[in-house]
Amino acid sequence: MTKEMITIDANEAVSRVAYFLSEVVAIYPITPSSTMGEHADAWAAAGVKNLWGTVPSVVEMQSEGGAAGAVHGALQAGALTTTFTASQGLLLMIPNMYKIAGELTSTVFHVAARTVAAHALAIYGDHSDVMAARQTGFALLASDSVQTAQDNALIANIATLESRIPFLHFFDGFRTSSEVAKIEQISMDEIRAMVDENKIYEIRERALNPERPFIRGTSQNPDAYFQGREAGNKYYEAVPAIVQKAMDQFAKVTGRTYHIFDYVGAADATEVIVIMGSGAETAEETAKYLNKQGRKTGVVNVRLYRPFDVAAFLKVLPASVKKIAVMDRTKESGSIGEPLFLDVVAAINAGLAKGTAPFKAMPVVTGGRYGLSSKEFTPAMVKAIFDELAKDAPKEHFTAGIIDDVTHTSLEFDPMFSINSTETKRCVFFGLGSDGTVGANKNSIKIIGEETNNYAQGYFYYDSKKSGSVTISHLRFGPNPIRAPYLIGPNDASFVACHNFSFMEWLDILKYAAPGAVFLLNSLYGPDEIWDHLPREAQKDIIEKKLKFYVIDAYEVAAKTGMGSRVNTIMQTAFFAISNILPRDEAIAQIKHSIEKTYGKRGEAVVQKNYAAVDQTLANLYEVKIPAAVTSSFSRRPAVPAEAPEFVRDVLGAMIAFEGESLPVSAFPVDGTYPSATTKWEKRNIALEIPVWEPDLCIQCAKCATVCPHAVIREKVYDPSYLKDAPETFKSIDAKFNEFPGNKFTIQVAPEDCTG
């Protein structure tokens, strides 16, 4: 069977499977799960049919509490029902989840797992939300990649139909939910081959129905509640085998094999990491790499977290294991250890007590926290964990990925350690929020993923300032599936692009460039002038890393070809022209093909304009001849001025410059309390054009000041004496207000704060 490959993010892939298997979808948007609901909503609006040929009813409620209530109601009425959520949204569903589970109701909630707000809000990924729901009686199934997320969406649905236990299927928010990857798509036929229609008849039989009334949801008293609560036990006991059966059937239908616990690594491993979610992929790849170097390491990838099958877990643990690190992507302050750690200790203890463990003595079991709110979890950190385990007395509890100089929980790691495959191309693009860079890169991934045999991965990092922010696109391409759920690191990229010249003045973009990499810069300066406009640090990197350096004035090309200020097609073309990912001609043809697809319905003129931009790109793309020495007279400026307060300079400044990653724990307030009015120190300088006050035309209505959302335009009425020491270029006119006779009036503009 030939597989249909598709380049897609996990949210869309999961939503698609969920949609096909649902009659009712009750939603409420919360980042990063929102697009699951949005896709379902769009499909329903477009009349896309589910597996049974009906269009699901997609309803948006007033909150996640309402969505969970709607799900509960629809389920009781016998409809196949799903929802999507994350974080606080999931917390609001908890009361209904207890009911749905207690009533043994088949459903799957798909969760793009996200941080629950504590000392601060954070929209990024970790398991604190799903762990807050682990006691509800839902089964919890974890996915570690875009491919698995799609596959588990189906497996969870099959297992809930058979077991009657509701499932919470989760995957790491942003890291997996928003990663674009080339995966094998599940076909409608494959879904059909997995679904047992009898189970759906049984659901209809159990539904509330006025024609054969019964009560579900009584009020019970001390005499009877406990017995009723135990009456469902055997349904839970059956779940692990049912999930494994669904996985086995899935393997038959699709060829992709999963187990409720998957072990990867040396059969005689002495050091083992237990982990779930995207971190498992990183851990597995690192263990394989280390084993090639003679280490004895392994990884247990926990897929079915609840119900936790002790016997199945013990079965995959190698008998040789001496030390185990259980990695939790959550923090439960005040607990002895995080949830997965507690489970693993209890599971092994039970195995030893019953003699079912593959060894006779308790291994050392330590617990680690990692990746809170999408904190990077890299092979370097995995290696640090294995190294810690190899010590005589590993830390009992630790953190991986940070520097904890306060309570000293952290493991040191070597940020330069890498397990990169040389066959994979890594490309990093710096763009300005809403300049089209991210969209163009998604398009490039689709071209490479769907038009070639290459695998592709894209991950897009934003700085949360939305429009006008810095976006960093991390793209990987290569002949093998890409199992690297972390950012491209320093010295890792064979291609680096900077789509906004102002970034060069303050951002260390070239740290990503590997020796010999290609560097593409959108530059107002041509190949002959550019060198002297680069800061010393950039010149040094270009020379020392022997980069191939290209410039293009994309703004000029855009203006000339009628594209306005949209540089995305131009920079994408330049990327293909010089990156050697695809043969140049083939790439150009593909870009034009996708222009046709995207703009075709807007008319031939638009298509031709874009074609012209592509052609002009090639004509205006110049390689820069690299001088032998650093000659620049200026350095990169700090992200905030030196006169800013210490905290702003050292902490916020580092975060603005994308160096926050390496700030130690001591840099941070203990309770999330920050100084206010710090934005004044952050001068972004991103506007290409700024407003200019024309005193001759000004009628002093002051509407311009009201209109600017960034408070860039300020007006002032003041006593003329203040003008005494004003510089000559300072503009002022007589104030026209009766209330202020004899005063002066000025409107000023703060160019550095303007977003253009």
Added chain:
Amino acid sequence: MTKEMITIDANEAVSRVAYFLSEVVAIYPITPSSTMGEHADAWAAAGVKNLWGTVPSVVEMQSEGGAAGAVHGALQAGALTTTFTASQGLLLMIPNMYKIAGELTSTVFHVAARTVAAHALAIYGDHSDVMAARQTGFALLASDSVQTAQDNALIANIATLESRIPFLHFFDGFRTSSEVAKIEQISMDEIRAMVDENKIYEIRERALNPERPFIRGTSQNPDAYFQGREAGNKYYEAVPAIVQKAMDQFAKVTGRTYHIFDYVGAADATEVIVIMGSGAETAEETAKYLNKQGRKTGVVNVRLYRPFDVAAFLKVLPASVKKIAVMDRTKESGSIGEPLFLDVVAAINAGLAKGTAPFKAMPVVTGGRYGLSSKEFTPAMVKAIFDELAKDAPKEHFTAGIIDDVTHTSLEFDPMFSINSTETKRCVFFGLGSDGTVGANKNSIKIIGEETNNYAQGYFYYDSKKSGSVTISHLRFGPNPIRAPYLIGPNDASFVACHNFSFMEWLDILKYAAPGAVFLLNSLYGPDEIWDHLPREAQKDIIEKKLKFYVIDAYEVAAKTGMGSRVNTIMQTAFFAISNILPRDEAIAQIKHSIEKTYGKRGEAVVQKNYAAVDQTLANLYEVKIPAAVTSSFSRRPAVPAEAPEFVRDVLGAMIAFEGESLPVSAFPVDGTYPSATTKWEKRNIALEIPVWEPDLCIQCAKCATVCPHAVIREKVYDPSYLKDAPETFKSIDAKFNEFPGNKFTIQVAPEDCTG
């Protein structure tokens, strides 16, 4: 220092301490925590001042979600703030709890711990709600009795002020929250002696304040969130010592000693139970009892559950322990074991790994569930647990208190096992909801608790049918503090009263009577007639248990003395007259004194009417001469008729007859699904007077049928042919409706459903 003793329930005692230490109280009522909020509201309305002489602002919000938000807001503004909640109410507070904890904010939430609704709703007590909040970062402090609940309310407040970690202080819903007990009251001076005012200044300093603005609650990204989350670690590390310090200071101030873990039992115990909440008291008393019989048992009473202090826990565990049963009052389906079990396994494993455990080999650690939704947890069950531990291979996980004939988790126990002290008097009263029995019993407890040296305890069991339900009051009195947080059992009561004669026809009231007990019956039949109106079972018990049997026609006394149908004062007087709890004259004087207190402001006439009722009671109270043999021609009728469907007869019937306790798991639906329309089988027969249709007066307006809330009155218009076989007494008249010429009209009354 002489202690002020007070007879009070935990809700009031806790609310009082919380109120004195608060400036803002944000509430939303949920059973069984409601009265905490109601008391605070009433005190504020009455202008009662807190420790600092101001009246707290008590605000009722639109839901517990709103209450938690209001608490968060008030705390940020620097106000000392509290709230009270339970169950789903607590679930709605979880999102704010993460924030409050993450921001290191001092507050105490007082929780009357209650079941979270699953297969069914239940308003009774267990720890499923607080366990659903254990990951929020709140400290969790458990109370095991009314006395401790009051004391921990203060200790938690002191500890939160010093540690900055918010506290969730909990005690068992209903079992503790609504138990009336005689306790040592904390005085205002004692509270003042505990509070460090400097901590309050610090709170004010940390408050949001426009005069020195800062930001608390930022949005953070992957670079920084993790480090910020670890920045508060040392505050958590400090909590256990801070709580112990507060407990030590509390001991100095009040003389009452607590530890974060308290061990009770043999110093060389081999079998140990770990438990928290009211069950700990039962376990401790049973261990002491068993140890006197030569057993080596012990109990670890967990008071500070979060942060869990491994070292302190290991320190109280006897080195001799071989087997441990960890008892959880919650169920987390799909987990390896419940939360406290997982913690204990991890704690001991850590101790063994580090060599800090008092023993060298892992003891057998089993996990048990008990007491879900106030399911009884008695010394008999505790003994069954110790007996299980004494076996070579104790069950790995079990339930205590039920018969699980499906998944066979349960331990067998001997319901007749008892550790009753002979010095304690036990009295059981059957009343009809809103007949005043519960109120009178609370008054009796106050009289005995506050006017004598006796300790007193009252617990009131309702059947959830509210008005018209059966209430069972369980009262204990004695010279020693009463540590028995469970109902009075079969053969346990030295006094049994039945305040409603109809109960005798179907309820097994006399099973509670110990041999030689006193039995008081409110009877329409005098001492000479009553015997033949008792069912055979009652006669048998009276004869075999050699009961002293008294009757009084309380309805007649009430009617004659102008009390209407209120029999409470009369039955209370009769109780004191024949129970020998207090000397008769003293008791009568106390009743009159309390009548004066209660009714004094309604005028002398009301007081005199009540005095007359008291005097007439004594004149109309008769001892019944007990015949030698059972002579009755009838048996107790089943709670539902024999022709009812099997499930109604065997399951619902048993529950109606207060025998639901012993129904095995197999009797119950797996998913909370019940047949509908079963109330028709439950004939309560509680009305003393019923409506009678008078055809002569009837104008066929049918308003009577509309008015009856129990649908007892039905009217019918019908063809005269239906009257063919009607019995002679069947009343009918011509229908007066133009639409139905020639028809007949009847109004019928269903006497058995009437509530009177």
